[in-house]
Amino acid sequence: MPREHLDLLLNDRRQVYTRHGGAPLPSDLGDGLAAHLPNASFPDQPFQVSAKFRCDSKNRLIDIGLAQVATGRDAIKDLTELMRIAQTRYGHLYNCTPGT
Numbered sequence: 001m002p003r004e005h006l007d008l009l010l011n012d013r014r015q016v017y018t019r020h021g022g023a024p025l026p027s028d029l030g031d032g033l034a035a036h037l038p039n040a041s042f043p044d045q046p047f048q049v050s051a052k053f054r055c056d057s058k059n060r061l062i063d064i065g066l067a068q069v070a071t072g073r074d075a076i077k078d079l080t081e082l083m084r085i086a087q088t089r090y091g092h093l094y095n096c097t098p099g100t
Contacts, residue, residue, distance in 0.1 A: 013050045034079040049079035055096035
């Protein structure tokens with residue numbers, strides 16, 4: 001997918017996530033945010049995280065949505081860790097190194 005397309009997708013998500021108090025992801029996960037979107041277009045998955053990252057020389061985008069988070073859990077922290085796992089797994093599957 002061309003970089004401009006990924007930028008457009010992430011910018012759209014950034015606008016929505018920011019309106020709902022989204023939190024930026026750590027820089028080692030690329031450019032992204034996590035948020036709770038209770039009234040968004042994904043009512044069945046209101047917990048969302050999106051990140052644009054590099055894997056070797058290619059730009060990639062991963063979105064993850066959750067229907068619920070257990071009471072007492074920090075949803076943003078959990079989404080951030082799920083993104084970390086997803087990027088690591090992506091690197092294993094596609095033989096590339098996330099963050100490079």
